[in-house]
Amino acid sequence: MMPVVPVTHTPTRKDEVKRLVSLTWTLALTDWKLRFYGSVLGLAWTLVRPFALFGVVYVVFTQIAGLDENVPNYGIYILFALVLFNFFSEMTGTAVQALVSRESLLRKMQFNPVVIPLSVSVTALLNLGMTLIAVFIFAISTGVQPTWSWLELPVIVALLFLFGTGIGMLLSVLYVRFRDVEPIWDVITQILFYGSAVLYVAVSTVPASFRQGFLCNPLAALFTQMRHAVVDPGAPTITQAFNRPQYALIPLGIILGTFALGVWFFLRESPRVAENL
Amino acid sequence: MTALVQSPADARAARLDTAPPAVVVDHVFKTFRLPHVQYSTLKERLLHPLRSTTYDELKALKDVDLTIRQGEFFGIVGRNGSGKSTLLKCLAGIYRPEFGTVAVNGRLSPFIELGVGFNPDLTARDNVVINGVMMGLTRKQAIRSFDEVIAFAELEEFVDLKLKNYSSGMTVRLGFATAIQMNADVLLVDEVLAVGDAAFQQKCFEEFNRLKAAGKTVIFVTHDMHQTERYCDRAMLIERGDVLTIGEPHAVARAYNELNFGRLVTDGAETGRYGDQRACEITDAWFEDAEGARIGEIAQYERLTMCARIRFHLVVEDPVVGFSVRNDVGHTVFITTTEWAQATTGRCEIGQELIARITVDAVMSPTKYDLTPSVARQGGADVLDVREDLASVYVHGTRVTGGLIDLPHTFTLEHGP
Secondary structure (H helix, E strand, O other): OOOOOOOOOOOOHHHHHHHHHHHHHHHHHHHHHHOOOOOOOHHHHHHHHHHHHHHHHHHHHHHHOOOOOOOOOHHHHHHHHHHHHHHHHHHHHHHHHHHHHOHHHHHHOOOOOOHHHHHHHHHHHHHHHHHHHHHHHHHHHOOOOOOHHHHHHHHHHHHHHHHHHHHHHHHHHHHHHOOOHHHHHHHHHHHHHHHOOOOOOHHHHOOHHHHHHHHOOHHHHHHHHHHHHHHOOOOOOHHHHOOOHHHHHHHHHHHHHHHHHHHHHHHHHHHHHHHHO | OHHHHOOHHHHHHHHHHHOOEEEEEEEEEEEEEEEOOOOOOHHHHHHOOOHHHOEEEEEEEEEEEEEEEOOOEEEEEOOOOOOHHHHHHHHOOOOOOOEEEEEEOOOEEEEEOOEOOOOOOOEHHHHHHHHHHHOOOOHHHHHHHHHHHHHHHOOHHHOOOEHHHOOHHHHHHHHHHHHHHOOOOEEEEEOHHHOOOHHHHHHHHHHHHHHHHOOOEEEEEOOOHHHHHHHOOEEEEEEOOEEEEEEOHHHHHHHHHHHHHOOOOOOOOOOOEEOOOOOEEEEEEEEEOOOOOEEOEEEOOOEEEEEEEEEEOOOEEOOEEEEEEEEOOOOEEEEEEOOOOOOOOOEEOOOOEEEEEEEEEOOEOOOEEEEEEEEEOOOOOOEEEEEOOOEEEEEEOOOOOOOOEOOOOOOOOOOOO
16 A cells, blocks of 8 residues: 655745745736737837937927926926836826736635735836836936935835835725726826926925925925935935925825735735625 | 455545545635625715615535545535535635635645636736746746646647637636646646547546546546546535535435436435436336346346336437446446437337337446436436336356456467567
8 A cells, every 4th residue: 555645735934925926026027028018119118108208398398398497407307207106106006906807816826915916016116117227318318417316216216116005005905896996096196196296396396385295295205305316416305305304204104104004904805805806 | 365356446445544634624604795786886885875784695605514635536516506616716715714714735726617817918828837836836947837738738839829819628728737737736626627628638537547646636526427426536515505415426426416307306206216207207127138038147248138118208309218237336337328329219209108229248247237227308418217227137157357348359379489
């Protein structure tokens, strides 16, 4: 008689985390590749599209609209802000339907659903990376001087990533129950676009009377810091933009709080997501 | 001596009794809430804040208690909507049971509702890699396993085709190949054989045998009772969330047929009889020898005739008459129907009797054989009357070889130089 060998495979926590990371990366990468499937230029579109957009923005805002002469590299600021805002809106906008559109996977395979909103954010991050290459080429060619403070950009992107992922997790779970999350979020994204100092500079354009409240918006705060770090070292940092430096903890708190809330809510709701889809 | 005559099936059963459990389902309940009106927008919810509280409860699983041993081939049968897929999803960890626990010893590979969650916009290559990673392989392992998956599915020409352009059979093949190549300890298979073509079905059977030999646990959902009897060590019948029987596949298959066809046989009728018998009934069955005399025993290799008499109470157009012969240990050794033999039974009038006969050479090995005659409507699905083991015959011969049948044969022997 053949002895039956007992099965000893029980995944450890480390294995689970490895699987989570590996799965997130695989899903993000295939989604990213899928975007270029069947197009002639393929990957080149990630560069061509931003370049075309920048050309328009640059011409309109520096030659036609006649922006504030006192703001150095105004066009470049708008480009960076636009790119970062697109990153945010792509993360959140795609996350809304992410769970529902992955229905077949959720109903047939056992895995932690958290990889779905995470992979959406990672795909957006890959796009941002490609676009930033174009933006930096453009920035240097128009006379922006590289400085050490450019290294602050990864921190800004990381905070934006946390903020967007937290919101994405909230939205994706809510959308399973309430389908009108999608149009509502569309409207909010529009409001945020005009309310987050993408096309203007917060510290000089926004009236001082409500500038403090305005900067509590995490997007406006991050863009303000980005302007100092990347576009114009002479511009105020976020701590200088607030009346008191410690006020800068408010947008930071909102970012971390949103992320924590998103993760908590997602983990609470996600075990039942497969049957509610 | 006793050890020698123990059949492989018995040895296997004995081994399974002592094997460690692969899957333990402990008093599992699962209920779905079905709201009477689905409120899926905020506006509706705000307008009717109180109304959304009414819902029906669908008890998909009621107190399912089950232990499946390592190396066991376990069948789950049940009618549509009986809770099979819900149970499978609970086993796979996709649904959480309301009460009770599910414990799986080892890695589990699910193949549920004819699929493993493929994305139609991706190519076969990408889908297989994603699935491998989901199953716990690393990306490298998943990419390496890809060639084997494609070879098993025989889809080499379609590797870079998007799945939405695959036929349903091709998708199922790819899904099944993916599930099987993950080399999991427990394989969940949901009705895979329903879609593939004959060649692929054959391949699946071979793969099942290989898995069985390798000591893997297979949990298999099907509507095909022949497959259940042929492959499963044990089976379970589930109906409206209740486990009706767990046990020997033949008994479960019989219970399943009773559930499907025997709705009118339930009160007081004899066991082993199915069909509603309103249109016709089998009144008699017997064996005859070459002279046409009724017999209870016959010498091996003689001409043997099997007969059944059917009386019609309603007009039946071209009914299908079938014979099935089982040996003393319950193995079916021979089945035929008029449909397979392309024999036309014609129109049968009210009050008419039909006697069906088939003649064979009695090549079966010496033992007792039981004859089960059956009548069904044209097409064979609508059973009119089945009477299990209605007649029996002893085949006697000079020697018991251990084979099911003793084919006439000649030896050719050649000595080498």
